[in-house]
Amino acid sequence: xxxxxxxxxxxxxxxxxxxxxxxxxxxxxxxxxxxxxxxxxxxxxxxxxxxxxxxxxxxxxxxxxxxxxxxxxxxxxxxxxxxxxxxxxxxxxxxxxxxxxxxxxxxxxxxxxxxxxxxxxxxxxxxxxxxxxxxxxxxxxxxxxxxxxxxxxxxxxxxxxxxxxxxxxxxxxxxxxxxxxxxxxxxxxxxxxxxxxxxxxxxxxxxxxxxxxxxxxxxxxxxxxxxxxxxxxxxxxxxxxxxxxxxxxxxxxxxxxxxxxxxxxxxxxxxxxxxxxxxxxxxxxxxxxxxxxxxxxxxxxxxxxxxxxxxxxxxxxxxxxxxxxxxxxxxxxxxxxxxxxxxxxxxxxxxxxxxxxxxxxxxxxxxxxxxxxxxxxxxxxxxxxxxxxxxxxxxxxxxxxxxxxxxxxxxxxxxxxxxxxxxxxxxxxxxxxxxxxxxxxxxxxxxxxxxxxxxxxxxxxxxxxxxxxxxxxxxxxxxxxxxxxxxxxxxxxxxxxxxxxxxxxxxxxxxxxxxxxxxxxxxxxxxxxxxxxxxxxxxxxxxxxxxxxxxxxxxxxxxxxxxxxxxxxxxxxxxxxxxxxxxxxxxxxxxxxxxxxxxxxxxxxxxxxxxxx
Amino acid sequence: xxxxxxxxxxxxxxxxxxxxxxxxxxxxxxxxxxxxxxxxxxxxxxxxxxxxxxxxxxxxxxxxxxxxxxxxxxxxxxxxxxxxxxxxxxxxxxxxxxxxxxxxxxxxxxxxxxxxxxxxxxxxxxxxxxxxxxxxxxxxxxxxxxxxxxxxxxxxxxxxxxxxxxxxxxxxxxxxxxxxxxxxxxxxxxxxxxxxxxxxxxxxxxxxxx
Numbered sequence: 001x002x003x004x005x006x007x008x009x010x011x012x013x014x015x016x017x018x019x020x021x022x023x024x025x026x027x028x029x030x031x032x033x034x035x036x037x038x039x040x041x042x043x044x045x046x047x048x049x050x051x052x053x054x055x056x057x058x059x060x061x062x063x064x065x066x067x068x069x070x071x072x073x074x075x076x077x078x079x080x081x082x083x084x085x086x087x088x089x090x091x092x093x094x095x096x097x098x099x100x101x102x103x104x105x106x107x108x109x110x111x112x113x114x115x116x117x118x119x120x121x122x123x124x125x126x127x128x129x130x131x132x133x134x135x136x137x138x139x140x141x142x143x144x145x146x147x148x149x150x151x152x153x154x155x156x157x158x159x160x161x162x163x164x165x166x167x168x169x170x171x172x173x174x175x176x177x178x179x180x181x182x183x184x185x186x187x188x189x190x191x192x193x194x195x196x197x198x199x200x201x202x203x204x205x206x207x208x209x210x211x212x213x214x215x216x217x218x219x220x221x222x223x224x225x226x227x228x229x230x231x232x233x234x235x236x237x238x239x240x241x242x243x244x245x246x247x248x249x250x251x252x253x254x255x256x257x258x259x260x261x262x263x264x265x266x267x268x269x270x271x272x273x274x275x276x277x278x279x280x281x282x283x284x285x286x287x288x289x290x291x292x293x294x295x296x297x298x299x300x301x302x303x304x305x306x307x308x309x310x311x312x313x314x315x316x317x318x319x320x321x322x323x324x325x326x327x328x329x330x331x332x333x334x335x336x337x338x339x340x341x342x343x344x345x346x347x348x349x350x351x352x353x354x355x356x357x358x359x360x361x362x363x364x365x366x367x368x369x370x371x372x373x374x375x376x377x378x379x380x381x382x383x384x385x386x387x388x389x390x391x392x393x394x395x396x397x398x399x400x401x402x403x404x405x406x407x408x409x410x411x412x413x414x415x416x417x418x419x420x421x422x423x424x425x426x427x428x429x430x431x432x433x434x435x436x437x438x439x440x441x442x443x444x445x446x447x448x449x450x451x452x453x454x455x456x457x458x459x460x461x462x463x464x465x466x467x468x469x470x471x472x473x474x475x476x477x478x479x480x481x482x483x484x485x486x487x488x489x490x491x492x493x494x495x496x497x498x499x500x501x502x503x504x505x506x507x508x509x510x511x512x513x514x515x516x517x518x519x520x521x522x523x524x525x526x527x528x529x530x531x532x533x534x535x536x537x538x539x540x541x542x543x544x545x546x547x548x549x550x551x552x553x554x555x556x557x558x559x560x561x562x563x564x565x566x567x568x569x570x571x572x573x574x575x576x577x578x579x580x581x582x583x584x585x586x587x588x589x590x591x592x593x594x595x596x597x598x599x600x601x602x603x604x605x606x607x608x609x610x611x612x613x
Numbered sequence: 614x615x616x617x618x619x620x621x622x623x624x625x626x627x628x629x630x631x632x633x634x635x636x637x638x639x640x641x642x643x644x645x646x647x648x649x650x651x652x653x654x655x656x657x658x659x660x661x662x663x664x665x666x667x668x669x670x671x672x673x674x675x676x677x678x679x680x681x682x683x684x685x686x687x688x689x690x691x692x693x694x695x696x697x698x699x700x701x702x703x704x705x706x707x708x709x710x711x712x713x714x715x716x717x718x719x720x721x722x723x724x725x726x727x728x729x730x731x732x733x734x735x736x737x738x739x740x741x742x743x744x745x746x747x748x749x750x751x752x753x754x755x756x757x758x759x760x761x762x763x764x765x766x767x768x769x770x771x772x773x774x775x776x777x778x779x780x781x782x783x784x785x786x787x788x789x790x791x792x793x794x795x796x797x798x799x800x801x802x803x804x805x806x807x808x809x810x811x812x813x814x815x816x817x818x819x820x821x822x823x
Contacts, residue, residue, distance in 0.1 A: 045806060045807075046793040046794065046806050048793075049793070049794075081713075110744060133712075135683070135684070135794070138684065138808060139684065139806075139807035140684065140793055140794045140796065140797070140806055140807040141682045141683070141684065141685075141711065141794045141796075142711070142793060142794040143711035143794055144711065564791075
């Protein structure tokens with residue numbers, strides 16, 4: 001738990017620098033611990049002053065402003081410390097209402113506001129700085145908080161600064177210090193929830209899962225399940241098969257739901273975690289391991305010790321319920337990269353509404369949907385599939401190749417493009433050789449061997465072309481020789497390169513938006529976001545994308561250094577992490593339905609870019 | 614212990630999922646949140662800052678406070694009582710003036726008193742005031758405590774750089790620890806935001822001793 005350190009005087013002087021750094025780290029960590037929990041039953045930990053005294057600003061038609069502080073229960077604001085000034089520091093009169101005289105000996109006579117309070121600020125040109133100060137009762141007194149209100153848009157044209165001056169409608173839609181208005185109905189889950197309540201949300205995500213069940217990410221589940229069903233000798237009846245695969249699917253869905261709950265409960269950014277090179281690399285490794293197993297290098301099954309312990313429930317025949325559950329639970333992790341978009345939708349909903357249960361329920365339904373084909377295969381598959389034979393080996397080998405392909409696809413987010421292309425070439429070469437591309441044909445050979453030879457030779461030829469392309473620095477497996485062609489009329493020369501303004505904090509973002517003339521697009525990215533690499537390689541150079549985004553101010557919200565400011569930026573944009581694209585029109589309002597999460601296609605980017613024109 | 618935090622539980626949850634790598638992957642980012650945090654030495658053993666209680670004590674209580682902060686003042690006799698009863702605690706009162714000019718003035722005069730070996734007197738006198746302060750009230754209070762305000766002011770003026778530097782460091786530390794306001798305590802290696810009662814202080818001291 002809390003690391004405690006003692007430091008007698010003598011030791012204190014002997015402490016060396018690196019150790020000091022370590023100690024101070026522990027101090028900070030402990031601070032985080034202490035601030036998040038209430039150790040000694042004192043009043044709850046103090047809120048952020050901007051939450052405790054949420055400020056909403058209503059611009060009036062006459063150019064004045066109505067300021068309203070929503071003072072949280074157990075907090076109070078000092079009347080005396082409410083103040084406003086112009087950007088250059090000239091004090092502005094603020095009409096305030098009388099407060100309550102706090103009747104406490106330590107206070108003397110101080111007027112405070114325990115509840116909501118309004119103040120009126122006269123007509124002012126340009127931005128205004130508002131300062132307020134208050135305390136948590138019997139807890140803590142905050143330093144003054146200053147917020148800058150953007151200038152009110154007046155009828156007279158005010159060039160340059162207009163983009164930042166969109167009036168603030170409510171503190172929930174956009175914090176008072178900024179001009180962004182996020183689209184409200186962008187959340188997939190929000191939409192479903194609004195239309196049909198929780199039931200529609202759950203069925204919606206279930207159908208989603210069904211669709212996802214036919215993506216390659218679910219393929220590994222079939223051999224895993226097959227191994228589970230046929231792990232022991234003898235056949236597995238339909239009922240036992242259904243029971244086992246049902247357990248497997250339930251556990252997998254539960255893992256998804258738990259992910260949602262953990263995310264909601266901890267505030268941890270799961271999309272950030274799933275996009276880390278660690279997670280992607282690990283999953284790629286799992287695919288390689290699966291492929292090797294398909295090639296017969298080893299049999300995949302749970303360690304003897306586990307099976308021994310878990311088999312208490314069921315008969316020894318054909319796998320155990322405990323084993324099925326454990327496998328299903330861990331299988332969910334393999335599918336992480338496939339479900340980024342729905343996952344982000346559900347997590348965003350959880351974060352926004354705090355309704356962890358519906359969010360977790362939606363992810364659970366998603367997992368169930370993905371499991372339906374597995375359930376069917378598990379129930380009937382055992383009977384439908386013939387005994388293992390030579391052809392079964394072929395199917396397994398094909399799966400192995402697919403898995404290696406998945407691993408390369410994932411690895412492509414981490415590796416340089418030519419290296420990935422070289423891997424594709426190697427995979428094709430191997431596949432071609434194993435299919436029989438180099439086997440000798442006899443004159444008497446029938447059609448089947450000849451077709452195999454043709455396919456194998458085709459694969460080997462393709463591998464050769466790709467290998468050549470990789471050596472020449474090409475990246476796209478579909479156009480491996482693109483690099484060999486002389487730079488034919490490279491559309492858009494270097495100076496026409498899509499230029500992004502990088503920002504790392506909310507104030508920087510506001511500044512960038514203030515300079516924007518017309519629509520803007522904010523691209524949330526980070527060095528460690530592997531999908532972003534793909535986007536940057538594929539989408540930004542695309543001529544259609546470039547054309548659609550011409551005239552749009554492009555801003556990258558760079559989260560490479562993921563710190564408190566980065567989190568604030570994410571919260572500000574209502575995003576759960578990179579990659580996300582937010583499209584704002586000329587008034588800095590997000591176009592409804594335009595937000596793109598994950599790795600979108602060219603058409604989607606173009607459509608969203610058009611929405612803000 | 615009651616401080617089983619979300620963080621701790623989160624680790625458990627992820628471990629249970631076999632998702633340790635997810636957790637590890639998020640950690641480097643977390644460590645970067647405070648690139649330049651103060652060291653223990655800087656926070657607890659700032660040579661410029663007067664030390665109350667037992668200067669040789671084995672536990673240090675640091676309090677970030679303001680002479681106009683009602684809870685700092687209401688809580689001060691309790692704090693003094695705990696420090697005295699324990700007898701082995703260093704008390705470091707760190708001025709963090711957040712209530713404007715009078716708070717800064719009070720801090721300046723009290724620190725000036727440190728040069729005259731009268732910091733404790735000045736600090737206790739100012740902490741015993743009620744509510745809001747103005748310069749006249751501050752000077753009156755110090756005079757009533759038997760101190761020569763002109764001498765305090767002169768003593769502060771002589772070492773102005775030293776004292777102003779201390780106030781700047783205190784503010785920087787408060788910002789680095791993301792302290793919400795005053796009072797804020799650091800006892801051992803744990804930050805406790807907000808006022809603490811007797812039991813709270815005693816528990817924290819016991820925890821700091823391990």
